[in-house]
Amino acid sequence: MEENIAFVRTQFLPADEAPTNDKSAWGWARRNLFASVGDTILSVVSLVVVVWFLYSVINFLFIHAVWTGDNRTACTTAAQGGSLPDGWHGACWAYVRDWSTQFMVGSYPRDQLWRPILIAALFVVLLVPFLIPSTPRKGLNAILLLIALPILAYVLLLGGWFGLTYVETTLWGGLMVTLILSFIGIVVSLPVGILLALGRRSKMPIVKAACVGFIELIRGVPLITVLFMASVVLPLFLSPGSNIDKFLRALVGVSIFASAYMAEVIRGGLQAIPKGQYEGADSLGLGYWQKTCLIILPQAIKLVIPGIVNTFIGMFKDTSLVSIINMYDLLGIVKASFGDAKWISPVTPLTGLIFAGFVFWLFCFGMSRYSSFMERHLDTGHKR
Template identity: 45%
Template sequence: MTAGSRTLPLSFIRREPIPPAPAPALVSGPLAWARANLFSSPGNAALTLLAVLIIALVVPPLLRFLVLDAVFTGENRDACRPEVVGRPVGACWAFIANKINYFVYGSYPIEERWRANVFFAMAAIGVGWLLWLDAPRRDLGALYFFVVFPLAAYALLAGLPLAGLPTVPTSLWGGMLVTIVVSIVGIVASLPLGILLALGRRSRLPVVRLVCVIFIEFWRGVPLITVLFMANVMLPLFLPGDISVDRLLRPLVGVALFSAAYMAEVVRGGLQAIPRGQTEGANSLGLTYWQGMRLVILPQALRIVIPGIVNSFIALFKDTTLVSIVGIFDFVRTIESARIDPNWAAPTVVTTGYAFAALFYFVFCFGMSRYALFVERRLAAGQKR
C-alpha cells in the first residue's frame, strides 16, 4: 500500500500458535558447573576422564593403607607385623602415637616442655591476630608478632635465668618445634627486610642502590643448601677464636637473609606495577617519601603481590627440611632418627613416618594457600565494577 511516494508498512497477525521453545540450558547447579568447568570442550572432557581414572587407581590403595588396614594402637613392633597380627598391615599409626612427643619437641627436657607449649600458643595468637582481617587493633598485632613475640619466644625456649627459666641448649631442640621456629624467624625477618631491600634497589642514591643490588643478586645466586653450609662451617672461621655462634642461630641467619633476597624481588615487582600517578598524588598531598610509601604505595603493591609473598612463605616452610643437613634435628630428622628404633622394626614404619611428615607439611602449606586466595578475593571485591 502506498500513500503518495511513501510506502506504508503492512500489519501482520499470526493466526497459528507459536510452538513451545525448548527448555533453556542449565545456568546454575552441579550439572551446569560440570559442563562449564569439566566438559566445556573435548580436550577438557578427556583431561577430566583421565583425572578420574588416576583418582580411581590411586585413592583406593591409599585409603586402604592409611585407614582400612592401618594399626592405631600398640606398644611395639609386634602391633605392626603381619605375621604377628595375622592380617595385612597398612600404616603403623601406633608408631606415630608412641613417638609423637619426640616428633614435636625433639630432645627438649620433659619438665620444660610447657615452655614450648606456651611458645606454640603465643605463635597461634600472633598468627590469628594478623590473619583475622576484621580483628581489632591489627597494628598492635603486628607489633606483637614482629617485636614482642620473637623476644618472648627466645626467652621462653632458650631460657632466662633471671626469671627462673633454666637454660636449654639449642642442641636439645628438635622436631616440629625447630621447624616452626625456623619458619617463623624466616617469615618475620624476610618480609620487612625484603621491603627495605626492594625500596633500596629502587632508590635514587647510587650507593644504596648498588649495595641492595649486590646483596639481592648474591643471595639469589647461591643455593640454600650452600648458604646453610657456609653459615654452619665457614661463619665461625671469620670470627675471633673466643666468639662462638650458636649452632641453631647460624642456619637461622642464613635462612633469613636468603628469604629476604627473594622477598625483595617479589615486593619490587609490586612496586613497579603501581602507576607513577600514585606517587605524584601522594606528593601533591604533601606526604613525605616514607609517608607516601606507608600510606599509598606499599598497601597497593603488597596487595598485588600477595600470591608471590605466600608462595615465598610456602617455599620457606618446606625448605626448613634442609637444616637437617647441617645437623639440626628438625621434624624430618626426628622421623629419620625414630624409624631406626629396633623396638619399632616393622615393614610399614618407615612409610608411615614419611606419610605423617607429608601430611604435616601439606596441612600447613595448603592452609597458607587457601588463606591467600581468600585475602585476594576479599581485597579484589572493591576493585570490581
C-alpha cells in the same frame, strides 16, 4: 523492469526450543564430562584410576592401619595375620603415636615440656586475632606477636634466666624448630625485603649497587650453600674463643635467603604502581618516606600478596634443609626415627613420611587459603 523477490521467505521459521538450563549435578557432568564419546571415555578411565587409587590409599591409611601397639610386632607380619601382600599391615600409626613427642619438640627435656606448650598456646592466642581483619587494636596485637612473643620464646625456651633450666638448642627439634625458623624468617624477611626493594630502586648509586649485589648474590646460590656458609664459614671470621649458637646461624641463614627473594617480589609490586600515584603524592608535598609508606607500599604489597605468600610457603618447606648443619626439624626427626630398632619395619618409613607430608601440607594449605581470603578482602579496584 520487475524486481525479482523469489529469494525472500514469505513465512516465519518455526521457533527453536528454549535452551536447557539444567543446573543439577547430572547436568554439569553431561556438559563437562560426557559431552562427546571421547570425553566419556576419558572420564570413565580417569574415574576408574581415581577410585582405584583412593581405595588403595584409604585401605593403607585407615582400614588396615594399626593404631595401637608397643613395638614393631603390632604392625607385622604374615604369621600374625598381616593384611598386605608382603604380610605387613597398613600404616603403622602406633609408631607415630609413640614418637609424637619427638616429632613435636625433639629431645627437649620432658620435665620442661610446659615451656614449649606455653609458647605454642600464646602463639595461637595472638595469631588468631591478628589474622582477623575486623579485630581491634591491631597495632598492639602486632607488637605482641611479632616482637614480644619472639623475645619471650627465646627467654623461656632457652632458659638460664629467672631460675629456668638452661636447654641447649642442640636438644631442640621437630615441629618446634620448623615453626620457629619459618616464623622468624617471615618476620625478618618482609621488612628487610621491603628495604632491599626500595634500595634497588633508589637513585643513589652506592645504595642501589649494594642492594643489587646482595640480592643477586643470595639468589644465585642454593639455600644449602647459605646454611653451610652460616654454620661452617662464619665462625672462621670470628675472634678465637667466640662462638655463635648453631640455631642462631640457621635463623640468620634462612632470614637472609628469604629476604633476597622477598625483595624481588616487593620490587615487582612497586613497578606495577602507575606513575600517577607517585606524581599525586608529590603534588601533595609529601616527603619520600611519607609517599612510600602511606601511598606506594600499601598498594604494592596488596598487588603481590600471592607472591609474598608463595615465598613464605617455600621458606616453610625449605626449613627441612637445616639438617645439613645437624639441626633436626620435623622431617629430620622423622628420618632419624627410621633407625629405631623398636619400630623398624617396611611400613615405618612410608608412614612417617606421610605424617610429615600431611603436617607440611596442612600449614601450607592454610597459608594459601588465607592468602586468597586477603586478596578478596583487599580487592578494591584491580579485579578483572
